[in-house]
Amino acid sequence: MDNLIRIEEISLDLRDEESLLKDRIAEILALPITEILSYQVVKRAVDSRQKSKVVFVYSVDAQVKDLKVLKTWNPRHRVRLQVPYVYQIKAASPLSKRPIVVGSGPSGLFAALALAKAGLKPLLIERGQNIEARLETVNNFFKSGEFNPQSNIQFGEGGAGTFSDGKLYTLINDPRSHYVFSELVLAGAPEDILTSATPHIGTDKLRDVVKNLRHKITQLGGEVRFETTLSSLEIKDNQIVAAIFNDAERVETKHLILATGHSARDTYAMLYEKEVAMVAKPFAIGLRIEHSREEINKAQYGPSWQHPKLGAAKYKLVEHVMGERSVYTFCMCPGGLVVAAASEVGGVVTNGMSYYSQSGTNSNSALLVPVMPSDFGSDHPLSGIAFQRFWEQKAYEAGGANYQAPAQLVGDFLAGRPSAKLGRIKPTYLPGVKLTSLDSCLPDYVISSLKKALPLMARKISVFADPEALLTGIETRSSSPVRLTRDANCQSNILGLYPCGEGAGYAGGIVSSAIDGLRVAEAIISH
Numbered sequence: 001m002d003n004l005i006r007i008e009e010i011s012l013d014l015r016d017e018e019s020l021l022k023d024r025i026a027e028i029l030a031l032p033i034t035e036i037l038s039y040q041v042v043k044r045a046v047d048s049r050q051k052s053k054v055v056f057v058y059s060v061d062a063q064v065k066d067l068k069v070l071k072t073w074n075p076r077h078r079v080r081l082q083v084p085y086v087y088q089i090k091a092a093s094p095l096s097k098r099p100i101v102v103g104s105g106p107s108g109l110f111a112a113l114a115l116a117k118a119g120l121k122p123l124l125i126e127r128g129q130n131i132e133a134r135l136e137t138v139n140n141f142f143k144s145g146e147f148n149p150q151s152n153i154q155f156g157e158g159g160a161g162t163f164s165d166g167k168l169y170t171l172i173n174d175p176r177s178h179y180v181f182s183e184l185v186l187a188g189a190p191e192d193i194l195t196s197a198t199p200h201i202g203t204d205k206l207r208d209v210v211k212n213l214r215h216k217i218t219q220l221g222g223e224v225r226f227e228t229t230l231s232s233l234e235i236k237d238n239q240i241v242a243a244i245f246n247d248a249e250r251v252e253t254k255h256l257i258l259a260t261g262h263s264a265r266d267t268y269a270m271l272y273e274k275e276v277a278m279v280a281k282p283f284a285i286g287l288r289i290e291h292s293r294e295e296i297n298k299a300q301y302g303p304s305w306q307h308p309k310l311g312a313a314k315y316k317l318v319e320h321v322m323g324e325r326s327v328y329t330f331c332m333c334p335g336g337l338v339v340a341a342a343s344e345v346g347g348v349v350t351n352g353m354s355y356y357s358q359s360g361t362n363s364n365s366a367l368l369v370p371v372m373p374s375d376f377g378s379d380h381p382l383s384g385i386a387f388q389r390f391w392e393q394k395a396y397e398a399g400g401a402n403y404q405a406p407a408q409l410v411g412d413f414l415a416g417r418p419s420a421k422l423g424r425i426k427p428t429y430l431p432g433v434k435l436t437s438l439d440s441c442l443p444d445y446v447i448s449s450l451k452k453a454l455p456l457m458a459r460k461i462s463v464f465a466d467p468e469a470l471l472t473g474i475e476t477r478s479s480s481p482v483r484l485t486r487d488a489n490c491q492s493n494i495l496g497l498y499p500c501g502e503g504a505g506y507a508g509g510i511v512s513s514a515i516d517g518l519r520v521a522e523a524i525i526s527h
Contacts (some may be wrong), residue, residue, distance in 0.1 A: 002364040003064050005029070006042070006082040010058040016511055025062050028079070029276060037063040041486050045197030046310065051302025054310070057197075087179035092118040092525040099255040099524055100125065100243055102230045102267075103434065105159025106510045107501025108259030109213045110180065111517035112469055116220035118525045125245065125251075127229040127264070130214075131207050132490050138163065142430035145403045147231040147342065150227070151237060153351060154343040157226065158210035160477070161295035161510045163341075166201030166209075168193055170511040180514045187212035187452055189354065202356025208510040219274045229266060230260075233274050233497070240496040255524050256494045257286040261503040262480035263343040265385050277485040277493040278381045281505050283444060284330070284368035284478040285391065287438065288338045288350045289410070290470045293363045295463045296334070306332055312358040315365070319453040325369050325445060327453035330478055334358045338472050340403060347392030350475050366475045367453075369446045384481025395441045395474040400434045406441055406474075407433035411467025414451055423468025433472060441473045461500030480505045499524065 010024050013167035021041070026033040039062040048054045061082050092115075101112045105128040115122040127150055133192055134156035137148050143369065153163045168184075170177065184201065187209045193199035201209060225245075234242035234250070242252045260267050272278065293312055297305040298314035310488050312334030319327045332461050336354030345350070398406035400507055407427055412419040418437040427433045439447050458465035483505030490498050500520045507513040 003037075003067050004082040004084065005062050005064060006059065006080050007062060007473055008059040010060065011047070011055045011139040012058065013053070014264055014309055016306060021058060021060060021320060025060060029062070029064065029484035030066065031317075032158065035065050037065060039454045041195045043197050044195050048301050048313070049303075054304045054307070055310075056248075084228065085175045085178070087176055089114050090115040092120050093527070094148040095120055095255065095527070097253045097255075098123055099257065100251065101257045101259060101325045101515045102243075103117035103259035103261055103264070103501070103503070104157050104161065104210070104224070105259060105261050105501065105513060106161060106216070106519075107507060107513040108159070108257070109210065109217070109517070110183070110514040111257050111259060111500060111521040112217050112222055112224075113183070114518050114521035115524065116217045116222040118521075119221070120219040120525070121223070122217070122313065123251065124217060124224045125228040126224070126226050127158055128152070128226065128248045130226045130342055131157040131162065131211050134162075137335065141340065141403070145431040147345060147403060149343065149345055151231075152343055153339060153341040154261065154477070157214065157280065158206065159261050160263070160341070161464065162210055163203055163339060163351070164206075164331070164352050165336060165352065166203060166206040166356075167331070167509065168199040168201065168511050170509055172512050172515065174515050175513045176518050177511055179518070180511055181501055184209055184214070186498070192403070200354070200356070200358075203353050204355045207286050230270075233494075235274060235494055236413050238493075238495055240494055255498070255527075256496060257498045257500050257517075257520055257524075258384055258484065258504060259500045260503070264503060265344070266384055268385065271484070272382060274494070276497065279485065280376060280379075280381050280384045281481060281483045282370055282372050283384065283481050284328075285388070285442060285474065285476045286327075286366055287442075288352060288364050288472045288475055290338060290362045290364040290428065290472065292425060292462055293335045293465065294362060295466070296363045296461070299433070299461050299463050312363060317460055317464070319456045321449055321452045321456070324449040324452050327367065327449050327457075330366040330368050332363070334363045335360040336362070338405075339366050340405070340430065341477060342392070342403065344389065344392070346396050347389065348395040348399050348403060349392055349477055350405060350472055350524070351477065362425065363390055364428070366478065367450060367471075368475060368478055369445075369449045371446075371490055375443070381482060388481060391442060391474060392476055398434070398436055398438070398441050398473070402431070404432045404434045405429050405472050406436045406438055407470055407472045408436065408438045409467060410454060410465055410469040410471060413438060413471055414465070414467075416455060422470070425466075425468050425470045427470055427472060429472050437474045438471060453515060479508055490520045
């Protein structure tokens with residue numbers, strides 16, 4: 001599209017209709033409205049910093065008759081020439097052996113999709129179940145506490161993100177991101193993800209999206225197998241030559257993408273034994289905090305909190321605590337649930353999940369403290385995994401050794417006493433919680449940082465340190481504890497092995513993982 005201009009920071013009141021945007025564009029560009037040929041909303045965000053006047057803030061791309069307008073626009077607004085970018089996947093030269101993608105999270109799905117579009121007919125394997133069977137397995141765990149270590153919230157079609165809010169927020173500026181969003185919409189994601197400043201799909205809609213992406217891969221000539229675990233690699237002359245599945249099947253390949261996610265601990269151990277280069281990396285641990293969605297909405301939106309145009313309120317907080325470690329919120333789930341995200345027998349792990357409507361009674365987020373390799377007690381590359389496992393087992397014991405999670409009211413946590421009864425905030429975690437003290441579930445320096453940060457965070461959101469808000473433990477899977485090192489061509493020290501996505505330490509969410517999957521696929525396509 002020619003003569004396209006990006007205009008940012010256009011505000012509309014809640015009572016305004018979006019159709020007023022064209023008039024505002026004409027005012028900003030100092031043009032007659034007839035000079036505005038068309039416009040498209042690029043992003044829409046809620047600005048609730050002034051509680052008495054909550055507004056929507058827009059970025060738009062406007063097509064104008066003449067670019068001379070760039071000399072006359074109102075300088076109060078950010079205006080620039082916009083050159084559209086179209087991401088294309090080129091056809092690849094045939095490979096002697098088909099590429100293999102390990103893991104069906106966002107990095108694996110988008111890597112496999114790109115390879116399939118290039119005509120390379122990839123084999124995508126996933127240790128967990130397909131989404132239909134996985135949903136039954138997870139719901140059974142929530143109801144009965146019967147845990148399946150091969151298919152759970154971490155493992156299965158779509159990866160850990162399938163049982164999340166389906167958040168698509170990202171801070172990375174990569175031209176591939178629009179392609180990722182477009183493919184998600186084609187697969188059934190809501191179209192508003194293309195314009196929302198805080199886009200999300202919701203776990204309910206994401207389940208169909210990942211299934212549709214799977215179908216697209218197979219329609220393009222790829223193959224997808226579930227309940228298939230990468231158990232070993234065959235390496236010759238520092239080059240991968242075959243993958244071993246389920247300790248039995250040998251499949252030859254010269255290109256294997258590792259998109260395993262951050263919880264495939266047995267895979268990390270196998271790779272270490274195969275002398276794949278890796279290092280321990282920082283991550284963060286902490287607790288989930290739950291508040292009333294209504295009370296968070298009131299605190300964030302003020303008098304407008306019930307306006308029909310406003311959805312469930314979001315927040316993002318960070319505190320640099322004097323004499324302690326920083327504390328920050330992560331993976332905030334408005335109107336969501338705290339869910340059981342264990343991937344090993346005898347451990348308790350929490351995560352957050354929301355449906356598309358974000359209409360649940362509670363809102364929650366992780367409350368995290370950074371940990372460094374120097375905290376792990378060893379210089380072994382897998383020492384972060386051992387660190388996670390130790391504290392997850394402590395939480396399992398504190399919860400009653402039955403996959404219930406230990407929980408404590410904020411007031412009791414700050415006062416240093418175990419909780420004996422719930423307040424008005426009821427837990428959403430299933431299979432259930434056990435009220436106790438959380439002090440034994442995390443390192444002392446994490447507990448101390450959290451206790452000092454909570455009252456400070458309440459200065460920003462008044463209800464944050466509400467004594468009846470609920471803390472549930474523990475959160476340990478904020479990001480990978482390991483980085484699998486790779487070169488400029490995305491290859492490991494083992495030729496033909498391509499570490500990818502969040503599990504390899506190169507991404508931190510659905511969009512960045514998908515983009516990394518594309519980046520690695522491009523390296524294979526351009527071989």
